[in-house]
Amino acid sequence: MLREEDKETRKKKKKKVFTLLLVVDDENERVLLGEKKTGFGKGFWNGFGGKVEESDPTVLAAALRELEEEACIQALDAKEVGRITFIWIDEPEKPPWLVHIFRADTYSGQERETEEMRPQWFPFDAIPFQQMWADDQHWYPLVLNRQKRKNFEGTFNFKEVTTLVDFELKEVQSLSMQ
Numbered sequence: 001m002l003r004e005e006d007k008e009t010r011k012k013k014k015k016k017v018f019t020l021l022l023v024v025d026d027e028n029e030r031v032l033l034g035e036k037k038t039g040f041g042k043g044f045w046n047g048f049g050g051k052v053e054e055s056d057p058t059v060l061a062a063a064l065r066e067l068e069e070e071a072c073i074q075a076l077d078a079k080e081v082g083r084i085t086f087i088w089i090d091e092p093e094k095p096p097w098l099v100h101i102f103r104a105d106t107y108s109g110q111e112r113e114t115e116e117m118r119p120q121w122f123p124f125d126a127i128p129f130q131q132m133w134a135d136d137q138h139w140y141p142l143v144l145n146r147q148k149r150k151n152f153e154g155t156f157n158f159k160e161v162t163t164l165v166d167f168e169l170k171e172v173q174s175l176s177m178q
């Protein structure tokens, strides 16, 4: 477990920046996820996303690029809804990851399997949390539930790559500058 001051120091370290986008079909109460076929998080269901590259003009542009690369569709109204920092408490040299979370309600194109992801729609009440990152069950409701659709910020501490140790999560009026 990290001491409070260690947590603060770790949060301030230079972060690696990622995107994660959920395509939501409210009318049919379902969300589009992808099974990751390669690399980090292989075998987990997740939204679409990846590292923000220097060539991406904005974080939103990075989120749209990753969605297109991974699922072959174009989000038309993606909006950032949350920011989460992931910290690996047993790997002090590994920088924290800052993941910008986006939600899109409309898109063009037809979702297709790619080398990286196998897309599939899941009803809101049958999201496969057992085969997802352990943090997801805590913040997905904030993205999916329209009534509670506020922005959110959180920090999740992991050890041994996939074991969630503890976390903080709060709803906010607007996302902080980073």
Ligand SMILES: Nc1[nH]c(=O)nc2c1ncn2[C@H]1C[C@H](O)[C@@H](COP(=O)(O)OP(=O)(O)OP(=O)(O)O)O1
Pocket (backbone or CB within 6 Å): 018, 019, 020, 039, 040, 041, 046, 047, 048, 049, 050, 051, 052, 086, 099, 133, 134, 135, 136
């Ligand atoms: N604990 C976690 N919970 C979650 O829901 N998504 C997480 C997560 N930790 C990482 N992610 C997401 C963020 C990002 O969308 C993805 C990791 O990105 P990738 O490794 O797929 O990046 P890239 O596709 O840029 O990598 P390469 O293609 O290997 O260069 O996993």
